[in-house]
Amino acid sequence: MEMEKLVSLCKRRGFLFQSSEIYGGLNGFWDYGPLGVELKRNIKEAWWRDMVTGHDDLAAPPGAPEAYEMVGLDCTIIMHPQVWKCSGHYDLFVDKMVDCKESKKRYRYDQVPGRWVESRGQKLFVTTSVEENQEADIEHRALKFLNLRAKDAADLTWQSPLISLAKIDPSDYGKVLGPDAKSLGTLTDPRDFNLMFKTIVGALGTEEDAAFLRPETAQGIFVNFKNVCDSTRVRVPFGIAQMGKSFRNEITPKNFTFRSREFEQMEIEFFCHPKSSPQWYQYWRDRRVKWYTDLWLASDRLRLREHDKEELSHYSCGTSDIEYAFPFLAAGEFGELEGIAHRGDFDLRSHMEGKLVARDGQLVVEQGPDGKPKWKGSGKDLSYRDDLTNERFIPHVIEPSAGADRGTLAFLCEAYCEDQAPDEKGEMQTRVVMKFHPRIAPVKAAVFPLVKKEGMPEVAQDIYRALKQRWHVFYDEKGAVGRRYRRQDEAGTPFCITVDGQSLQDKTVTIRDRDSLKQWRVKIDDVESELGQRLA
C-alpha cells in the first residue's frame, strides 16, 4: 500500500487533518476528523474495556501466574516539577541533535542515515533526508558533489552500508555531506535537547514556577501508588491504567502521526512481587500482542522484539517492543507501537528517595556537588505490606506503554484495501475499502432507502432511529445506492442495510457485508439482534 493513498483518504473522508491547517499547519500536530475521532475513541475504549473494566479479577487469565486486579486513574498533565527531576526526565529525557550551519536545519543525529564513499582519493560520508530509496539518493548526491555524471557511478567505491550519523566520530564531521547541504563539514557536534515542553504556572512567571507538560502518563500513576493502595482494597499483584495526552518536543516529527509532538498514551503500571516479576513480564508481552491481533493487526506485519542488553535503560531488567511494519518504512523495517518494560523498583524508589543512578550494578541516589541528593524524593514510604504474609517490600513494575495515535495509525494502515467489486452496471471496478474490525469501525452500520420515494425513506428512518439507540449508525438517501455503498466502504462501515420495494411488502431488508460483499434478507424486527451478533 502506498502511504500517499492512505494520507489522501484520511483527509478526503475526515479521518485526520493537519492541525491549524488554514494557517499552514503546525509540524507535529494532528486533528482527528469526524470519522477519525470515532475510530480513535473505539480503540481507546477497546483498550480500557479489555484491560480494566472487562478484566476478570477472580480468575487467572491464560498465561498469568495468578488472578490480579486492575483499576484506572486520570491524572493532570502538569504535575509538580519535582516529579520529573526524580524520574530522571529533567536530566536525561534528551535526544541528541545536530544543526546544519548551511541549511539552518536541525536533525536528530541518530536519524540521519548515510554511507561512506571514496572516489579519486577523496573519502566522504554522504547523508540523505529522504525516506524512500535512500541509497539511490545518496549515490545521486555523491555524484553531484564530486562533479561526476550518472555514467561515472562505477568510480564510486562504497566503504560502508547505510549507517546512522550516530556511528560517526564527531572528529570526522568535516567529511560529512549534511542531508540538505552542498558543502562538507556543515554539521555541528551533537548536543542534548530536552524533549519536555516547558511552561509557567501562575502569574509571577519566574524560573522557579517553571513546570512541564508530561512527556508520559506513567509518572502520574507512580506518584498516586500510595493513594490507590490507601483508598481501595487492591492487593499486589494489581495494575493501574491511565490514558491521556502526552507531549514531546520531538526534533523531527514525521511519518504522518507516527512521531507527533502531542499524542495520547495508554499505559499500565503493573505492581507485583519481585520474585514473580519475570513471569508477569512474560505474561504482559503476550497479552499485549494478542490484543492487537484480536483486533486484526496481521501477525506477519506485527512482531515482538526483545531489546539487546545495550539498548536497555540502566534500571530495566528486560524490555520488548511490539512493532508494526508501517508502509512508510523501508522493506524489512518496523516501527514501535508499544513498549513493555520490566522496570524493577526503580520508579517507586525514585519517588521515595530521589533521582537514582546505577553504580557498581546497584541503584543509588545521585548526589550533587554538596554530597546531598541531587534531586530529593518525596520521602514518603511507597513500600507495600502484604497483610497475609506480613512481608514488606517495594513492588516491581511491569509497564506496557502504548500509543493511542500510533495504534490508530497502524489500524488505519492495516485496514486499507483495494479490491474489485461490481458497480451498478455489474462491471468490475476497483474499490477502496477500510477493513476495520467491527469493534473499532467508526460507523457500525448505514441505513439506506433504495430510492427516495414510495415510503422507503420512512421505513429506513425508523430502522435508523431504532439502531441509533445502541450504535453509531448513519442514514443516507442521497445518490445512487452503489455510490452510497462505496462511501461506506471507504469509511469502513461493516454493514449496510437497504430498504427496497420488497421491504414494503414482506417487512424484510437486505444486509450487505463490507468484506465479503454478500447480501442477505432479514426481517426488520430481527435487524437489531442480527447486528448485535455480528458486531460482538
Ligand code: ATP
Ligand atoms: P520512540 O523510540 O519511537 O521515540 P519511545 O521508545 O520513546 O518511542 P516510549 O517512551 O516507550 O516511546 O512511549 C510509549 C509509547 O508512546 C510508544 O510506544 C508510542 O506508541 C507512543 N509514543 C511515544 N512517542 C510518541 C510520539 N512522538 N508520537 C506518537 N506516539 C508516541
